[in-house]
Amino acid sequence: MPDSATIDVSGMTCAACSARVERALKRAPGVTDAHVNLVTAQAMVGFDPAATSPDQLAAVVRATGYGAEVPLPDRTAEEELDQRDSARAREETELRRKALMSLAAAVLTMLFSMPLAHGAGPGALVDPAVRLMQPLSHALESVAPWLYRLPGDALRWLLLLLTVPVVFWAGRHFYTRAWAAFRHRSADMNTLIAVGTGAAFLFSLATTVAPGWFRSRAVPPDVYYEAVVWIIALILLGNFFEARAKGRTSGAIRRLMGLKPATARVRRNGQDRDLPIAQVVAGDEILIRPGERIPVDGTVLEGTTAVDESMLTGEPLPVTRGPGDSVIGATVNGTGAIRMRAARVGRDTVLSRIIALVREAQGSRAPVQQLADRVSAVFVPVVISIAIAAAVLWFDLGPDPRGLHALVSAVTVLIIACPCAMGLAVPTAVMVGTGRGAELGVLIKGGAALQRAGEATVVVLDKTGTITEGRPAVTAVVPSSEFRVPSATSFELGTRNSELAILRAAASLEVLSEHPIAAAIVRAARERGIDPPAATGFAALPGHGVTGMVDGVSVAVGNPRLLEPLGIPAATDLVDRAAGLEEGGATVAWVVIGGSVAGLIGVADPVRPSSAGAVQSLRAMGLEVVMLTGDRPRAAERVGREIGVDRVVAELLPEAKLAEVRRLQAEGQVVAMAGDGLNDAPALAQSDVGIAMGTGTDVAMESGQITLMRGDLRGVRDAIALSRSTMRVIRQNLFWALIYNVIGIPVAAGALYPILGLRLSPAMAAAAMAFSSVSVVSNSLRLRKAVSKE
Amino acid sequence: MDATQLLVTLAGVAAIAWVNWYFFVAGRGAPAAIATAPTGPQEVPIVVDGGYAPASVAVQSGRPVRLLFDRRDNGSCTEEVVLPEFGIRRFLPTGKVTAVEFTPRRKGTFAFTCGMGMIRGKLIVR
Numbered sequence: 001m002p003d004s005a006t007i008d009v010s011g012m013t014c015a016a017c018s019a020r021v022e023r024a025l026k027r028a029p030g031v032t033d034a035h036v037n038l039v040t041a042q043a044m045v046g047f048d049p050a051a052t053s054p055d056q057l058a059a060v061v062r063a064t065g066y067g068a069e070v071p072l073p074d075r076t077a078e079e080e081l082d083q084r085d086s087a088r089a090r091e092e093t094e095l096r097r098k099a100l101m102s103l104a105a106a107v108l109t110m111l112f113s114m115p116l117a118h119g120a121g122p123g124a125l126v127d128p129a130v131r132l133m134q135p136l137s138h139a140l141e142s143v144a145p146w147l148y149r150l151p152g153d154a155l156r157w158l159l160l161l162l163t164v165p166v167v168f169w170a171g172r173h174f175y176t177r178a179w180a181a182f183r184h185r186s187a188d189m190n191t192l193i194a195v196g197t198g199a200a201f202l203f204s205l206a207t208t209v210a211p212g213w214f215r216s217r218a219v220p221p222d223v224y225y226e227a228v229v230w231i232i233a234l235i236l237l238g239n240f241f242e243a244r245a246k247g248r249t250s251g252a253i254r255r256l257m258g259l260k261p262a263t264a265r266v267r268r269n270g271q272d273r274d275l276p277i278a279q280v281v282a283g284d285e286i287l288i289r290p291g292e293r294i295p296v297d298g299t300v301l302e303g304t305t306a307v308d309e310s311m312l313t314g315e316p317l318p319v320t321r322g323p324g325d326s327v328i329g330a331t332v333n334g335t336g337a338i339r340m341r342a343a344r345v346g347r348d349t350v351l352s353r354i355i356a357l358v359r360e361a362q363g364s365r366a367p368v369q370q371l372a373d374r375v376s377a378v379f380v381p382v383v384i385s386i387a388i389a390a391a392v393l394w395f396d397l398g399p400d401p402r403g404l405h406a407l408v409s410a411v412t413v414l415i416i417a418c419p420c421a422m423g424l425a426v427p428t429a430v431m432v433g434t435g436r437g438a439e440l441g442v443l444i445k446g447g448a449a450l451q452r453a454g455e456a457t458v459v460v461l462d463k464t465g466t467i468t469e470g471r472p473a474v475t476a477v478v479p480s481s482e483f484r485v486p487s488a489t490s491f492e493l494g495t496r497n498s499e500l501a502i503l504r505a506a507a508s509l510e511v512l513s514e515h516p517i518a519a520a521i522v523r524a525a526r527e528r529g530i531d532p533p534a535a536t537g538f539a540a541l542p543g544h545g546v547t548g549m550v551d552g553v554s555v556a557v558g559n560p561r562l563l564e565p566l567g568i569p570a571a572t573d574l575v576d577r578a579a580g581l582e583e584g585g586a587t588v589a590w591v592v593i594g595g596s597v598a599g600l601i602g603v604a605d606p607v608r609p610s611s612a613g614a615v616q617s618l619r620a621m622g623l624e625v626v627m628l629t630g631d632r633p634r635a636a637e638r639v640g641r642e643i644g645v646d647r648v649v650a651e652l653l654p655e656a657k658l659a660e661v662r663r664l665q666a667e668g669q670v671v672a673m674a675g676d677g678l679n680d681a682p683a684l685a686q687s688d689v690g691i692a693m694g695t696g697t698d699v700a701m702e703s704g705q706i707t708l709m710r711g712d713l714r715g716v717r718d719a720i721a722l723s724r725s726t727m728r729v730i731r732q733n734l735f736w737a738l739i740y741n742v743i744g745i746p747v748a749a750g751a752l753y754p755i756l757g758l759r760l761s762p763a764m765a766a767a768a769m770a771f772s773s774v775s776v777v778s779n780s781l782r783l784r785k786a787v788s789k790e
Numbered sequence: 791m792d793a794t795q796l797l798v799t800l801a802g803v804a805a806i807a808w809v810n811w812y813f814f815v816a817g818r819g820a821p822a823a824i825a826t827a828p829t830g831p832q833e834v835p836i837v838v839d840g841g842y843a844p845a846s847v848a849v850q851s852g853r854p855v856r857l858l859f860d861r862r863d864n865g866s867c868t869e870e871v872v873l874p875e876f877g878i879r880r881f882l883p884t885g886k887v888t889a890v891e892f893t894p895r896r897k898g899t900f901a902f903t904c905g906m907g908m909i910r911g912k913l914i915v916r
Contacts, residue, residue, distance in 0.1 A: 004831060006858070006889070037835055042858065042887065044833050084869075084881040091866060177840050177865040181909070184841020185813055188867050188908045243866065363872060363879025373907045380908075381813040385806040392802035396795045406798075423906025427872075446877065 238770025252435025366447030
């Protein structure tokens, strides 16, 4: 199987160099194909991995006299974020410096322009900014009357002097980037700014150098240096705020990455050593002291503790973890020291998978963005066309001096148009929304899932594992009225309490059995502090139950059919209780101790304590809540009433669940379905938004469009609430971005002039433009606090 | 309408026509760069400098693709490249070549764009 590698080659200056490197590579053993690109400074080599390696190939290149490096195959998420952050920090510092310098220059140009406006330029009458400045101008005149005695030509040269550093230093990148884009037949924000300020600057330069030429043609030699400097200053300021706000949109993923501990205390060769996290391998035994972060995913070997998992699952209460329990890397150990066995490390940990998933989601696109995309793609050329049209109209129909009005209105149109707000509207909201989701333990696959979940009208809940815990638990222990704890031997020492004695005896047998109900009984015993003694003479009677000796007393646990062959009559007072428990959906285990019925144990899949509250809030959000289950109707109805769903559909096979989802969709409903993905996978896939319920480490993150880290219904509520908030922000952003341009551009072109005599100055347009893109990002950032954690 | 006005009007109309031709029409027929690696991933170097060169890339479906984005400019507009259909949003550091890898399974024409969707390239999967 041939492989291929890319090698970074440095020092090549001409085609002869690249040809030389290529020849050397092609002659090297094991190389099947080599191509050296001078432009990218890279060699792409096909080779036989059995004969050579990328490192050896780099050595071949070095032997030809050029530098060679094998690049890392892909950057890790962290590296990428670091690069992004440092680029952002550099950009911020630079923008801040440039913006401050330009603002200082802008204030000065304003002062020096006042005496010029005094002579009433063309904008003076219609420009509200100039009108506002008039009192200031009078004040300035009384403070510095000499300024007003300077000749206009001298003032213009002074203004030019102030403008040159702003245009050629602070604003330089607008022009270079606009030019680069232009060569690729594309146009962006830089194009608009460059053309707008460039036109104003060049015109002003002409009037400064040759005022006489303009005067002779009855055109006042006005200058627009003030506008140029203000535009650049305000846009730089806006870009600075925008860069700062954009940096915050990736805050959630940065926090997730910060959860990864740097080292782990690993036992190797009988010694505990602190190792960098990258060196921990699956199977390692790791010691975690109180208060430390659990380094990787694994299983507790020894010790019991409370673990704070809130950072991953959103579950605020610490959870108890003891031997055999799974723990997740990045969660925080409470007060107990534990020893664990590493199961998943590196890229396979839950944390790494969450980060990968969130990153992918943030790269995805919401369908709602199509509109913005369509507008963005044509935006700049269309705006340039409008600017030209406005200039022509002012020249043909406007008041004198027509040329100046034409210029000012074209510049104002170019400057007020803001493609950035449009481009930022959806991605920033998706970014912050999915990041916030990760903090809440709600992993949203992407923009499409976000949008669909926000539109959901019906929530379909699978009962088992969604509304209920999904694993049976002991719900009742009922001793017979005739039962007495055998006073013989150590049985009595175990406990005198008859309920506990029944549980202890049953657990002693069931610890050897593998039935899910057996596991529930053993767990219930342990939770009550009972350590079940090992039974002797254990025997399983398939379809009936189990028997054995516990502390010298014969014990049997099973269903009523077990009693008959043993010749034991069912205790009459228990028959009704058993029927009642079964009615409620429980399975009943009869416990026989010392040859007579001691009592019974009810085992059921309990409803999660949080389910009722979550269903209530889903309904309060205007959603219809439907429960689907394979259970018998009466038991299902009872659960349905308990948690308050709108509708219960019982006795459904998995295919019937699928049909029910289809039926709802046919009614025109948008169906969000939550399930554990076990027996409801087809229905989950059919629904518009599949919400997979995770349970700690066994998160089937890939199965749903939304995955809940905390497997309870509050997550469903959070997911839908967050999606709705995000969609609301997206719609606000898009509306604002569209309406801003739809109103701003005509006003800038002078649409209000014939009616109100009002028009905007280029500097005001620049302020509006800077504000509009900052406001979109800020609006998205509000989602950082969306949906409160409880 | 005097002669100057007529002249200005005509010049304006011509300018508008030229702008729309230059940005929308003229670039359309540009040929796609074709990845030609016979084995391994299909590599295509793309220079990012205020735009994508080449702006149109053709690859075969079903084989891994490695787009090598060589970012030369430092404007924030091009700092990210997005391939929405492939769930990729990648930051491109200035002065470095960033590899974006994926395997197209479907034939068709897909977009690769900057973070805001203003600067666009075309990925043709055959």
